[in-house]
Amino acid sequence: MTNLTWSAGEERFRAEARGWLEEHLATWRRRHGLGTGADAQVPSGDTREGFALHLEWERMLFEARWAALSWPEAYGGRAGSLWEWLIFEEEYYRAGAPPRVTQNGIFLLAPSVFEFGTPEQQQRILPRMAAAEDLWCQGWSEPNAGSDLAALTSRATKVDGGWLLNGQKTWTTRGAFCTHLFGLFRSDPGSERHKGLTYLLVPLDGDGVTVRGFGRLDGDEGFAEVFFTDAFVPDDAVLGKVDQGWSVAMATTGSERGLTLRSPGRFLATADRLVDLYRRCAHDGPASAAMRDRVIEGWMRAEAYQLFTLGTVTALTEGGAVGAESSINKIWWSELDVALHEAAVDLLGSAAVVDAAWTKAQQFALAGPIYAGTNEIQRNIAAERVLGLPRR
């Protein structure tokens, strides 16, 4: 039967999460003089100043076992269900808690470590990741390999006991502040395209690794270039099999586009804040009535994303899998996020020139149709793999 209510246990879980978040967010903000509630001014975690502050918050999450709640307890989680994860995400964004600076490790790398890692790797990597001791950034893109990831040229050369890395990665989110990088390197020098790549786990503090941060559109030093010059990593830095990195990476990009990158809670919270903004900004008059229609439309789209996700989680819970449909997901949430923020900017009118929470978030939203596989690529995938149109 369809049942869109939460169980008593889930409601208790929600209450616990809500209570904890309220209390600890207040503590954290108070400790650093960040203000309270809607007026809280939290420096971005994608800046050097903000990152340390956010690490402290991440460690508070870890202490209470919220950081990676769906993981086994042995790795620092609480073996929560996907439903509990959804509930926590709703409460997290509803409370106005900050975006997770540990996200790329916990939501993108970890699923691959669970699937492809050795027990030794899992034990070595996951607890420190959950505890925000190791901070992971992704190293996919290169200057000439963006949408065309298979064109990458960074090399891993086999040497005794490990690999020597050479080449350059770029657009590495939070790379300037992280401790480790995961990414693909060409391990078979004669290989082309998707073949002969190896998925490697690389500390950023080693010899031969240079990281240069640079600024994103929204003003944060959120990107980095990472240069490798004969940087050594040992054999146990390989995730999965040598030369088989593409399939490991695709599993990760699947998670990225699919469920775990952007939970509905994030957009539900944005939509609710947009409705509040409308209430505050709207004057009577035709122009604002046209805005009202857009605000309602945005709210409905966020709600639809929540419902779509409930269906996906039901299917996963009952043994299904997420495949190419994750492209549908990515297109929807990224364009929803743009629409919600553009409506907010239009409501703000001339106040939208100010660099403040809504405008900063609007700029971040604009990256959504680009990162994690551009929406052009996603539309190709949806058309080819879901609808079966010819690849050409």
Add this chain to the structure above:
Amino acid sequence: MTNLTWSAGEERFRAEARGWLEEHLATWRRRHGLGTGADAQVPSGDTREGFALHLEWERMLFEARWAALSWPEAYGGRAGSLWEWLIFEEEYYRAGAPPRVTQNGIFLLAPSVFEFGTPEQQQRILPRMAAAEDLWCQGWSEPNAGSDLAALTSRATKVDGGWLLNGQKTWTTRGAFCTHLFGLFRSDPGSERHKGLTYLLVPLDGDGVTVRGFGRLDGDEGFAEVFFTDAFVPDDAVLGKVDQGWSVAMATTGSERGLTLRSPGRFLATADRLVDLYRRCAHDGPASAAMRDRVIEGWMRAEAYQLFTLGTVTALTEGGAVGAESSINKIWWSELDVALHEAAVDLLGSAAVVDAAWTKAQQFALAGPIYAGTNEIQRNIAAERVLGLPRR
């Protein structure tokens, strides 16, 4: 200097056109019991019943030298300027006069006859075209040559004194009611793509020509298939040079997409009727305020098309030419027309299920992004020839 006023002479021309149209439309409608003003119910010219009625109207236009007003007097025109043509079109649609069933001859074929025809051809073809004695349809598309026009396979085989035609044309607008067809045939049997095609002028009443009308989405028998089986046309049916038909045809499709196919007057009139409809349908309330915003936007887009055209005509008048920019034109007016009619349908609400003037026009508007070169093709052209993006 910029001067957006009409001269005294142009204003007299407008007054004359307005007066004539008002009087003669009333006469014509009264004679056939078609009702008056906004309530007039004129059968579509793209139906068998309607076509005869429209021919009568076209001949009234011709008698008064409005039918092809920019042509020399010798061919039935009044040597009017492009400005006068624009003014007449504005008055024509403002008065609610019916779409021209002679359009494809006068606006698509005639420019090519003026440019490529021999004096004999001009004398033979143009006056009868203006008088609506010969009625021309276009024969470009074939079942396997739509957007890909150069894939056409209808053949013209050289014989003594002329050509034998074999093959099939389709999507021929008003083909079932017209007397002549203009189109491209493959005259060099060894040729491929754009080469070896000849532009021919073909009577539809000859031996070996079969025309089958079929229904359009809007319910009218507006399309036809034309089959050729050893149909003979004499040598003087060739427009331009043998095997050089592509360049003649491109000149014609240029006119089609460019200025002459869709004058701004048509959309200004639709926009004004939309504003009237809004006044009649709008109730107070937020939903209608959202509609108001769309109505205003539609009106502005129609106005912008008018202004864009004034710039084009100024340039043409001062010796310029219209090139690939005509793709910009085609994209704009076709999408404008859809937007205006969709707004009307939304204003009508449940009344939009009725087959009436607005809904019929809405269905016709939907063809705009398809005919005269799909908007996908137009966007390719705009990107490649105006912006210079690589063809691949």
Add this chain to the structure above:
Amino acid sequence: MRFAFTEDQLGFRDAVRSMLDKECPAEVVRAAWPDDGTGAGARAEPAAVAAVWARLADIGVLGVAVPEAAGGLGLAELDWVLLAEEAGYAAVPHPFVETVAVAAPLLASAGAPTGGGRSLAGIVGGTVRIAAALTPGHDGRAVPYAARADGVLVHARSTGAVHLLGPDEAGVHSVRTVDGAIDAADLTDRRCHDGNVVTAAPALVDQAFDRGALGAAAQLLGLARHMLDLTVGYVVERRQFGVPVGSFQAVKHHLADALVHLELARPAVHRAAYSAAVGSPNRARDVSMAKAMASDAARLVGAKALQCHGAIGYTVEYDLHLYLKRAWALAATWGTAAWHRDRVGRAMGI
């Protein structure tokens, strides 16, 4: 929490789907159009068209929302929403939602006079079809199926009551409609009186309207899916420039957009069915969200389908227009998308 249908619900859906696939292909929808192809009013119903309704009765679909005591299956919105989607997919040329999802449960719960050939048994047995004009503010013009229905539910603006009028009481005048298969009529002389009142209870009146809007939304999903299927089939086969037109990125992106909007409207419709079935206080809001999203999705899918077909989609000889015009009719009735968004906004307090 579980957002999925039961095996039984899916099994019933599959049975209806395969029956309609056989009994209601495009030729049958086309047969429901008047001979002149222009949608002009009532005339004798072709046998193949009548047979669709009879087969729906045979497999029990018409009584899905009739209480078991009256010979039906006694099921609720979550049970029939998938069937309405299938009726939409097939563009069933009958007042399916009006009769099965609106009239049947309304007559059952109102306990209203349903004699004179308009009984619940008649609905279950397939001898009674009922049209409806229940959208707030509806002026009785162009009511789909009213030209050949056995009765029509109308909302009396002055009293707020719903009446069931026979054709003789409604002043039925056929009108030409864009979708020629819906046999619409203007109700020019609605004689509402105590004798034909069904209910004046606002809760029942609102519930009936919401069921109609939900059913329309479900049909729109089905229609959108059908148009997308037709288009995918066409662009894979049709070649231009030496390749299938479906290999052009512009075509791919049009259809990916269509897919995305369809897939995200679907859960909104299914949630609305749930809210209606469990009597949620959010029923009106959820139904309105469903109808708004389904209307917009179906119109977008239809526009993309037409564009990706090109000229062939613009002919009446090809089937696309049958589904496209039904989608337009359903988007325009039971409240437009803008009207429903406004209703969502009111429910949200803005």
Add this chain to the structure above:
Amino acid sequence: MRFAFTEDQLGFRDAVRSMLDKECPAEVVRAAWPDDGTGAGARAEPAAVAAVWARLADIGVLGVAVPEAAGGLGLAELDWVLLAEEAGYAAVPHPFVETVAVAAPLLASAGAPTGGGRSLAGIVGGTVRIAAALTPGHDGRAVPYAARADGVLVHARSTGAVHLLGPDEAGVHSVRTVDGAIDAADLTDRRCHDGNVVTAAPALVDQAFDRGALGAAAQLLGLARHMLDLTVGYVVERRQFGVPVGSFQAVKHHLADALVHLELARPAVHRAAYSAAVGSPNRARDVSMAKAMASDAARLVGAKALQCHGAIGYTVEYDLHLYLKRAWALAATWGTAAWHRDRVGRAMGI
């Protein structure tokens, strides 16, 4: 009827274009940003930034709308609209429109007190820059350039008069803005009094606002063109999957859309300049249409430009963001697109 500029107007435009091309490349716009790159308020103006204004003075642009008697060129909207477009193209980091197109002719026609370093001669000579907050309902927050302007025009809500305040009379407080080059400030303590009133004549007040909105619209056209140029240049060079990304149909169609919207917004802006220059009764309507269309076109072009660039466009090291953020600032000020559409509707009587 003639809808084209004169040779003189085009020649002046070309002169300004080539000067700005040299004097105001992206590096200079970037230099106008605060060192921390986050747009936080006023500090010493870099020499290259100041030089742009000086060069504009040198070639007579600053006095374009100042009467000849006061040392200017005495020209009108049709003469400066193309120059404003060029200032937009270059993203000139100065209150160009506010000073040249709004303040100068307003001060000239109002005959108001313009001493204290805020004289017409100062404008012509390049020593005076003036910011403006004249949008109806403006609350004095985040006024572009107010942090380093020599004066700021404000509209006093209670009287409807326009006042010219010195920095000391306006309570200037720098604010961080998305576009770091516009040095905006909140005016927290506006001391409007008879001594600094410019005019209370509604016709002059309205005209000043319309000139600002028109100038903003023209700048938006220029910015859109610049973003399109940058993007075309990038997608022709950048290769992925073995081909230039500009050869992908999706990229072509994004940029064709951008082109179409830009090309159709342009005549709307030029017509508004004409209506303003000839004192047309439709001036307000035409200016609002221009600002609405230019704002929407620039935002659309900006979105397409960013998407077609991909990640590189999302960095502050690449130049696109300089123009994108200016476009956002101009779309948000002098009335949003929705506000202007409403004004068009009122002029149309709906």
